[in-house]
Amino acid sequence: MYLERVDLFAGLNDTQVKTLKERSRIRSFAANTIVVNEGDEGSSLFVVQSGSLKAFLTDNSGREVTLSLLDPGDYFGELALLDDSPRSASVIAVTRSEVLQIPRTAFLGLIESDPTCMQTVVRNLVARIRLLTDNVRALALVDVFGRISRLFETMAVERDGITLIDRRLTQQDLANMVGASREMVNRILRDLVAGGYIEIEQQRIILCKKLPQSW
Known part of the structure; x- marks a missing residue:
């Protein structure tokens, strides 16, 4: 599995990572299958194990903007670990793909048993947000x-x-x-x-x- 390579969890020890794995499951999606829909309830983080996926947004006229292309080791849906707001984007499997689904309940259970994990994850999440901010800046100013x-x-x-x-x-x-x-x-x-x-x-x-x- 690629969980150890997910930067969001960088700094967690082997026992903490193992706990997340044991509470997660592998899901398979055929090509051109929607994995998550913008606006849907979010309750899991997904880590790509194989295949290729695409995160995107669409407007009322059907115009599409691609946010990112996702390969093995990439992840999406991380905000669902921290809140219960609707999904902010859609993700589709470009090719047949497998993802590791980590439920929010598994993550919160880990935090409750070992609160030090929260500081690690929040620090890593801030780095992720800074990267997304740079991408938005490029779209707006370049x-x-x-x-x-x-x-x-x-x-x-x-x-x-x-x-x-x-x-x-x-x-x-x-x-x-x-x-x-x-x-x-x-x-x-x-x-x-x-x-x-x-x-x-x-x-x-x-x-x-x-x-x-x-x-």
Whole structure:
């Protein structure tokens, strides 16, 4: 299980982590299955064990904004451990996925038996909130090119000496992730390809050299 790698629980000892595992369960979801719906009652944290999921928001017109792409070791629904407010976003399984579901009751039981856990989790949660604040700042204050550049930087990995985004992403996927139109993303990608900054092969983006400071 990936529970030991979840930064929210960094600092918990082996016994505390074991207690959480024993009170949790594995759930499987087929591709294109909604795991949680925005507005639903929240009572669990989920840790991705396998597959790929997407957290997103939609408005009344059906327009979608992707908040994050979730891979093994990532987690979502952490606020449900601390309050009983409705879910703030929806999550869908992009591929067949397994998640570890940790009920709020399991977490609260751990806190009651060992109150020192609360300080650890709250400290880690604050770090998570700071990261989300940085993401919101980027959406509000950085132009579309800057948001794409930042996204590439955070998602890029090295594979056999090649820097790439190791995930198939359509232009609409990218648009949803940076809060822009597909047409604007298309124009930026075309210019980056023409300038030799990136190559696109089977919806995978290869970063050939450092992106320019501006578009």
